Amino acid sequence: MRRLRTSLWWCGVAGLVLASVIGCNEPDIRPQTALLERPYRYSDHDWARVLQGYLRNGLVDYDGLAAHPEDLNRYYALVSVTGPTSTPDQFPGRAAATAFWINAYNAMVLKVVLAHYPTKSVYDVSLPRLETEYTFRVDRRICTLGGVEQAMLDASGNDVRTLLATSRAALGTPLLWPEPIRAGTLDGQLAAAAARALDDPRIMRIDPTTHSIYVWQHILKRQSDFEEYWRSRRRASAGRLLDALAEMASPKTRRALLAAAGYMFRPIRFDLTLNGAQRKVQVP
Numbered sequence: 001m002r003r004l005r006t007s008l009w010w011c012g013v014a015g016l017v018l019a020s021v022i023g024c025n026e027p028d029i030r031p032q033t034a035l036l037e038r039p040y041r042y043s044d045h046d047w048a049r050v051l052q053g054y055l056r057n058g059l060v061d062y063d064g065l066a067a068h069p070e071d072l073n074r075y076y077a078l079v080s081v082t083g084p085t086s087t088p089d090q091f092p093g094r095a096a097a098t099a100f101w102i103n104a105y106n107a108m109v110l111k112v113v114l115a116h117y118p119t120k121s122v123y124d125v126s127l128p129r130l131e132t133e134y135t136f137r138v139d140r141r142i143c144t145l146g147g148v149e150q151a152m153l154d155a156s157g158n159d160v161r162t163l164l165a166t167s168r169a170a171l172g173t174p175l176l177w178p179e180p181i182r183a184g185t186l187d188g189q190l191a192a193a194a195a196r197a198l199d200d201p202r203i204m205r206i207d208p209t210t211h212s213i214y215v216w217q218h219i220l221k222r223q224s225d226f227e228e229y230w231r232s233r234r235r236a237s238a239g240r241l242l243d244a245l246a247e248m249a250s251p252k253t254r255r256a257l258l259a260a261a262g263y264m265f266r267p268i269r270f271d272l273t274l275n276g277a278q279r280k281v282q283v284p
Contacts, residue, residue: 031080044180046075056277058175083139095183101152123272165193172271194248214268
C-alpha cells in the first residue's frame, strides 16, 4: 500500500506540473462531475453499459459511442471522485484496487479518442503523446495515463498481465476486454486477457525463418517487470522473458514459444490504426 501511495503521489505531482503547462488546452480531459449524484459510490455499471453497447469482438463502435457518450462520461466522472486512496472503504484489498485502475485506464483511453473523433489514429505526431501528455482526474488526483499504469502495477503487486488487459486505442495493442474487470474474477480475467493478447499476431508473432520472436514494443519496454513477475510466481532466482510469456500464453502458443527457445526478441511493427469496429470514417 505504501508503494501505491508513493506512485500516486508522483502521479499527482507530474499531473499538476503538466497541467500548469497546458492550462485548459485539449490534452486536459476534464470530468463532468455534475452528472453524478451524491454521495459518490463507485460502481462499474456505466462502464459495463459502454462495453455491452459499443464493443464488437474487442473493437469499439466509435460512431455509436460518439453519438451517445453519456455512460462513458458518467463513468469517467465517477472514477475522478472515487478510488483506492480517496475512498478506500469502497476498494478493500489489492484485487479491488487493481480492477479499478484497469477499468479507469481503458475508459480514459476512450475519452481521448472521442476528443479527436473522427480520426484514423490517436498516434499522429501532431497530437499529444497518449501515455504522457494527456491529463485526467482519477482518484481525486490529476494524472497521466502513464501514472495510472504505474498505479495499476503497484496495486496488483506488479502483475504484468494487467498490461495485457489494457487497450490503447490501436490495433497494435491488446483488444478491449468485453466486460468490466472485477475483484472477484480478477485472476481468471487477467489470465484470459493475457492469453488472448499473446495469441494475436499483432501482439506476438514467431518467425522461424529469422529465428525471431516479434512482440508488442511495450512488452520489451517492461521486460524486466515480466521477468520479475515470473521469478516471483515461481520463487526462482532467475527467469527469462520467454518463460514469463510462455506461462501466460494459451497451450498452443506456449508450445510454439518453448520450441522457439534461443530466438531473438524483436519489436513488432506497431499497427497504429484506430481499434474501431467500423472502418467508414471520413477524416477532414
